[in-house]
Amino acid sequence: MFFEGYGLCPPRVDTVELSQVIYPSFEKYGLGYLAGVLDLDLSQVPTAIYDAYATAQLILQLKAKRESWPKEQLERMLPFAHALLFESRK
Numbered sequence: 001m002f003f004e005g006y007g008l009c010p011p012r013v014d015t016v017e018l019s020q021v022i023y024p025s026f027e028k029y030g031l032g033y034l035a036g037v038l039d040l041d042l043s044q045v046p047t048a049i050y051d052a053y054a055t056a057q058l059i060l061q062l063k064a065k066r067e068s069w070p071k072e073q074l075e076r077m078l079p080f081a082h083a084l085l086f087e088s089r090k
Contacts, residue, residue: 015058021077022065034058 035042
């Protein structure tokens with residue numbers, strides 16, 4: 001992707017898949033549902049900027065949850081990571 005002549009290749013994260021891995025028992029994985037269950041701020045009128053803000057909150061919350069897991073659990077999950085769409089490196 002190019003922007004103003006510069007290549008832009010940000011990492012992609014599929015928040016639905018990541019949410020399914022971290023919260024496998026949730027009923028749904030849409031942003032509205034996750035915002036309600038995880039107490040994310042989605043109080044503004046739905047616009048792209050507020051959806052992006054809520055998505056950023058979601059990613060930070062998912063990251064914090066993942067960081068609380070024991071190392072052994074993460075190591076057991078690693079062989080399955082290739083099947084996920086996200087490109088999170090950390």
